[in-house]
Amino acid sequence: MNPDASTIAAGAPIEVDLSPVAEGQDIKVFWRGKPIYISHRTKKQIDEARAVNVASLPDPQSDEARVKSGHEQWLVVIGICTHLGCIPIAHEGNYDGFFCPCHGSQYDSSGRIRQGPAPANLPVPPYQFVSDTKIQIG
Amino acid sequence: MSGPSDYQPSNPALQWIERRLPILGLMHSSFVVYPTPRNLNYWWTFGAILSFMLGIQILTGVILAMHYTPHADLAFKSVELLVRDVNYGWLLRNMHAVGASMFFVAVYVHMLRGLYYGSYKEPREVLWILGVIIYLLMMATGFMGYVLPWGQMSFWGATVITNLFSAIPYVGESIVTLLWGGYSVGNPTLNRFFSLHYLLPFLIAGVVVLHVWALHVSGQNNPDGVEPKTEKDTVPFTPHATIKDMFGVSCFMLLYAWFIFYMPNYLGDADNYIPANPGVTPPHIVPEWYYLPFYAILRSIPNKLAGVIGMFSAIIILCFLPWLDAARTKSSKYRPLAKQFFWIFVAVCILLGYLGAQPPEGIYVIAGRVLTFCYFAYFLIVLPLLSRIEKPRPVPNSISDAVLAKTGSRSTPMVSSAIVLALAGALFAGSADSARASEGSDKPPGNKWSFAGPFGKYDRGALQRGLKVYKEVCANCHGLSYVAFRNLAEAGGPGYSVAQAAAFASDYKVKDGPNDAGDMFERAGRPADYFPSPFPNEQAARAANGGAAPPDLSLITKARSYGRGFPMFIVDFFTQYQEQGPDYVSALLQGFEDKAPEGVTLPEGSYYNKYFPGHAIKMPKPLSDGQVTYDDGSPTTIAQYSKDVTTFLMWTAEPHMEARKRLGFQVFIFLIIFAGLMYFTKKKVWADSH
Numbered sequence: 001m002n003p004d005a006s007t008i009a010a011g012a013p014i015e016v017d018l019s020p021v022a023e024g025q026d027i028k029v030f031w032r033g034k035p036i037y038i039s040h041r042t043k044k045q046i047d048e049a050r051a052v053n054v055a056s057l058p059d060p061q062s063d064e065a066r067v068k069s070g071h072e073q074w075l076v077v078i079g080i081c082t083h084l085g086c087i088p089i090a091h092e093g094n095y096d097g098f099f100c101p102c103h104g105s106q107y108d109s110s111g112r113i114r115q116g117p118a119p120a121n122l123p124v125p126p127y128q129f130v131s132d133t134k135i136q137i138g
Numbered sequence: 139m140s141g142p143s144d145y146q147p148s149n150p151a152l153q154w155i156e157r158r159l160p161i162l163g164l165m166h167s168s169f170v171v172y173p174t175p176r177n178l179n180y181w182w183t184f185g186a187i188l189s190f191m192l193g194i195q196i197l198t199g200v201i202l203a204m205h206y207t208p209h210a211d212l213a214f215k216s217v218e219l220l221v222r223d224v225n226y227g228w229l230l231r232n233m234h235a236v237g238a239s240m241f242f243v244a245v246y247v248h249m250l251r252g253l254y255y256g257s258y259k260e261p262r263e264v265l266w267i268l269g270v271i272i273y274l275l276m277m278a279t280g281f282m283g284y285v286l287p288w289g290q291m292s293f294w295g296a297t298v299i300t301n302l303f304s305a306i307p308y309v310g311e312s313i314v315t316l317l318w319g320g321y322s323v324g325n326p327t328l329n330r331f332f333s334l335h336y337l338l339p340f341l342i343a344g345v346v347v348l349h350v351w352a353l354h355v356s357g358q359n360n361p362d363g364v365e366p367k368t369e370k371d372t373v374p375f376t377p378h379a380t381i382k383d384m385f386g387v388s389c390f391m392l393l394y395a396w397f398i399f400y401m402p403n404y405l406g407d408a409d410n411y412i413p414a415n416p417g418v419t420p421p422h423i424v425p426e427w428y429y430l431p432f433y434a435i436l437r438s439i440p441n442k443l444a445g446v447i448g449m450f451s452a453i454i455i456l457c458f459l460p461w462l463d464a465a466r467t468k469s470s471k472y473r474p475l476a477k478q479f480f481w482i483f484v485a486v487c488i489l490l491g492y493l494g495a496q497p498p499e500g501i502y503v504i505a506g507r508v509l510t511f512c513y514f515a516y517f518l519i520v521l522p523l524l525s526r527i528e529k530p531r532p533v534p535n536s537i538s539d540a541v542l543a544k545t546g547s548r549s550t551p552m553v554s555s556a557i558v559l560a561l562a563g564a565l566f567a568g569s570a571d572s573a574r575a576s577e578g579s580d581k582p583p584g585n586k587w588s589f590a591g592p593f594g595k596y597d598r599g600a601l602q603r604g605l606k607v608y609k610e611v612c613a614n615c616h617g618l619s620y621v622a623f624r625n626l627a628e629a630g631g632p633g634y635s636v637a638q639a640a641a642f643a644s645d646y647k648v649k650d651g652p653n654d655a656g657d658m659f660e661r662a663g664r665p666a667d668y669f670p671s672p673f674p675n676e677q678a679a680r681a682a683n684g685g686a687a688p689p690d691l692s693l694i695t696k697a698r699s700y701g702r703g704f705p706m707f708i709v710d711f712f713t714q715y716q717e718q719g720p721d722y723v724s725a726l727l728q729g730f731e732d733k734a735p736e737g738v739t740l741p742e743g744s745y746y747n748k749y750f751p752g753h754a755i756k757m758p759k760p761l762s763d764g765q766v767t768y769d770d771g772s773p774t775t776i777a778q779y780s781k782d783v784t785t786f787l788m789w790t791a792e793p794h795m796e797a798r799k800r801l802g803f804q805v806f807i808f809l810i811i812f813a814g815l816m817y818f819t820k821k822k823v824w825a826d827s828h
Contacts, residue, residue: 001330007320028417033322035417083442085301086294086419101421102298103437103498117498119442 013138015130018074026090028079031137035079035087036125037098037111038135045096045109046072052108059121063110066124076135077111078125083118098122145171168354173372174379175360176827177537181255182358183386184248190387191241192346196339198234199283206286208332210325213288214413218620218693221794228794229801232402238280239405240394242428245273253459254480256468257359263460265352268345270456275342277429277453282335284426288328289410294423296323296331302436305446322416362540363468364533371537377823385816392809399802400592400714408699408719411791412689422497430494431487435513437498438506448510455517462517465525472531476524483516581700582718582725582749585781589788590717592803595796596789601632603768604786607779610766612691615683615757617671620692621790624665630796631789640665684743686756695719695784696791719791720784725749727780730759 003011011032018038021027026039041049049063067075079087079098086102093099094115095108105116112121127137145166147153156162205224207216220227249269252258258266285296300317304310319326357366366372373379397404405427409420425433432449439445455462470477490509496502534540588597605626608618623643627636634642643663648670651658663670671690673679679687689697699718702710709715729748734740744754761779768774772782789795 001316001319003315003318003320003326007326011321030417033320033324033416083301084298086298086423087417101419102294102423117437117440117442117445 011138013136015134015136017134019133023073028090029137031125036137037075037077037079037090037122039075039077039090039109041073041075041109048096049108049110049112052112058113059119061110061112061121063112066110066112066121068129071129071132074135075109075111076124076127076137077122079122081105081118082113082120082122083116088122168350168375169380170374170376172354172375173357173366173369174375175358175366175371175537176373176378177360177362177541178358178379178382179361180382180386181247181251182360183383184244184251185353186383187244187387187390188241188248189346190390191237191244192339192343194233195237195241196343198230198237199336199339202230202234203336206332208286208329210288210328210414213286213328215620217287222620222625228798229398232398232798234283236394236397236402236405238283239426239428240390240397241276242280243393244390245276246428249273249456250484252359253483254470254477255359255361256363256463256465256470258460259463259468260460261356262352262359265349265356266460267457268349268352270453272342272345272349273456274453275338275345279335279338279342280426280428282331282338285328285331286335287410288414290412290414290418290420291407291410291423293323293414293416294420295425296327298423299425300327302446302449305443307443324416359468360537361469361471362534362537363472364535364537364540367536368538373827378827381816381820381823385813385820388809388813388816392806392813395802395805395809399798399805401711401716402798403696403716404711408697411693411697424495427491427495430492431490431513432494434490434494434506435510437494438503438510452513455514459517459521463521463525465521465528465530467530467533469533472533473524473528474531475528476521479516479520479524483513486512486516580729580748582721582729585717585721585724587717587720587785587788589785589795590715592714592799594799596630596632597785598633599770599772600782600785601789602634603770603772603778604782604784604789605632606768607761607766607783608691608786611760611779612783613669613672615672615679615688617673617688617690618669618692618790619671619690620668621793622666622668623663625793627665628793631793632786636665643667646670684756688757691787691790693791695723695788698722720788722749723787724780724784726755727761727783728776 014029014031016027016029016038018040021038021040023040024042026037028035028037030036039045046063052063054060054062063072066077079090081088081100081102083100083103083105086100088098088100088105088107090098093106095106097109097111097114098107100106100116100118103117105118106114107118107122108114110121111124113119125137127135130136145156145163147156147162152162202220205216205220205227207213217231221231222228224230252266252269281295281299285292300314300323303313303317306313315321317327317330318324319330360366407424424430432452435452436445436449439448465473465476467473470480486509490506490513493502493506493509498506534543588595588600608616623639623646624636625639626632626634626642627639643665646663646667646669647660648663648667649658650661653659673682673687676687696719700722702715702718726747726749729750731746731748734746734753738746738753740746740754744756745758746753747755761776763776764774766774766779772778792798
């Protein structure tokens with residue numbers, strides 16, 4: 001009953017070119033059937049994410065730990081609400097981040113849970129920068 | 139099932155079988171001479187109704203499975219084509235989909251009956267627990283069945299429900315992967331759900347056999363809760379219970395037929411007429427109405443794991459009922475306090491169901507928590523406490539005493555409870571759509587549609603004009619991919635002849651191939667072809683229309699709706715109002731305004747529409763006066779265009795509606811006569827027993 005070989009093979013890493021994504025925009029790509037949000041964050045969004053007292057968060061994690069150093073403007077998260085798996089909407093909610101329309105969870109510009117029933121932050125998928133404008137997810 | 143039978147068939151062939159397999163004797167002792175308490179009321183007919191529903195579901199399900207394709211890319215289409223092309227496919231699908239709801243209506247009545255009359259008490263504990271197991275299996279079956287059409291609500295319901303299991307510590311994630319067969323809900327999930335949905339009903343049938351067996355060992359409970367003592371307390375199952383059950387089933391079928399023929403989509407969700415899209419979550423994910431109370435419990439607990447535990451224990455707690463309620467008096471008829479609390483509990487369940495359909499914010503969350511507490515308090519505090527402090531009224535010595543002492547006053551609680559239950563059904567049913575009540579847009583005005591009501595028919599002229607509007611205007615961006623040219627000549631449609639439909643088809647260029655050289659080529663359309671879509675794929679449609687793909691219009695009048703709100707949805711049940719979709723589409727076409735009102739800023743490339751949720755629509759105003767010429771002298775105004783094209787789109791969404799309503803009328807005549815005959819036969823059979 002575990003995933004079959006073709007499903008696993010289709011889940012191989014993918015490369016994404018970031019050069020067309022302007023500041024303040026984000027794109028959604030699918031990897032392993034899951035939507036991955038890649039946000040090109042503005043200076044304001046980065047500052048907001050870093051100004052928060054980490055200890056006060058429901059799932060404490062610093063913004064630095066959620067992005068790759070040297071590429072702070074890029075936030076890459078799996079766009080699946082950690083509550084019950086809906087897809088949050090980008091650029092909505094009170095925290096300049098994501099808002100889940102199903103049960104009202106709100107995530108900030110670092111994809112961290114700030115309000116609502118979700119127990120955890122939006123997970124960061126395994127990825128690395130192949131070049132300055134290209135990442136490999138997986 | 140009640141001891142060895144002395145039944146001897148008179149036919150020698152049957153005698154030969156009986157000596158080798160005493161199955162006739164088993165049937166005879168279980169369903170003919172089996173003694174049934176003579177004071178049973180109509181709430182006891184729900185066992186027969188449930189068996190009948192299980193039979194209907196298995197029968198229609200097996201035939202549906204012959205036409206269904208369990209593949210993520212094909213499932214939605216196969217269901218649509220089944221409804222359109224299979225002989226009486228629409229009837230099969232309605233019977234099965236509505237049947238699921240009716241099955242749950244009956245099971246809830248059956249369970250509450252057991253609760254009220256203490257049917258779970260000694261010696262019927264195992265009988266009751268088997269019932270809870272059947273109920274759990276039914277919930278699993280119903281959920282997986284809802285996933286199979288692979289609409290938006292199917293997909294997202296599956297996502298939410300399978301994610302519940304991820305709350306289990308340590309093994310949760312692996313369980314979810316096993317359910318999915320992949321990294322997310324997808325084709326493998328659909329395949330395994332189809333397999334299980336086919337399997338589980340037969341498990342249910344097996345447990346039902348055990349349930350009936352256990353029932354026939356301990357005997358039926360009865361409204362007075364005293365066990366039969368003498369022969370005078372019982373009547374033989376056949377003809378007494380058989381004919382009474384037949385009457386009960388035929389009355390239940392009237393309700394069932396009301397939904398099948400007149401309001402097949404009343405209990406469903408419009409979003410499920412949109413094909414599943416893993417990239418878009420519907421704004422409100424609501425399960426089917428029969429899960430709503432449990433969904434409300436899940437959401438009212440702020441912690442994910444605790445919420446999941448709360449939801450499941452709300453069902454599992456029923457298994458412990460025989461030990462939680464230690465009162466010796468079975469029937470609430472003789473328990474003044476238990477009776478009150480029972481009705482409060484029913485009200486709590488109904489309200490929880492209502493809350494389950496509301497968005498989880500503000501007052502709804504608090505009310506949900508209070509009611510969740512009340513739900514559990516009934517089982518954990520009220521029932522154990524009552525059995526200690528309550529002073530029950532004296533119970534009659536025997537069933538025959540109770541029957542003799544029966545007076546007119548006894549019928550009052552029956553009436554009040556019937557009213558409460560009727561309200562319950564209506565509130566539950568409509569609560570699903572009231573979830574989408576306020577999206578911050580105006581409610582579309584109601585229209586007079588020729589196809590509304592029990593005798594509604596499509597206006598042929600409007601269908602023909604609407605087709606023209608579609609062809610000249612809408613078809614530039616919107617597809618109509620489930621409609622074939624041949625449909626234009628079918629009964630109940632625009633009324634064209636076969637030759638006219640063929641001529642209409644030949645105006646279109648259809649891509650075919652590959653030919654012998656391996657090339658694709660274009661040819662003139664044939665009646666069997668489907669309307670070609672304006673864009674080769676969704677991405678092209680998206681790119682050409684500023685990022686918003688124009689939806690396919692085949693099902694649009696069923697895929698769009700708006701909340702009717704309380705209490706309108708209850709009124710709708712009686713007036714058979716089903717035209718939310720057409721009202722919305724027609725309002726949308728006329729709802730464009732040149733300038734957005736003060737204070738509203740529209741995103742670039744959007745237009746202001748009064749009735750579109752959020753008001754910013756990517757479609758520019760499509761119709762203007764005089765744009766399409768009519769040959770029949772109808773006014774060439776936007777209002778008339780909207781009306782015609784909406785009528786046409788209602789037909790594309792439901793080409794067999796006229797046949798459905800016509801057959802519905804015949805079925806109703808038959809059922810009413812049948813129920814009447816059953817009633818008078820029942821009166822005759824029971825004449826000496828009351």
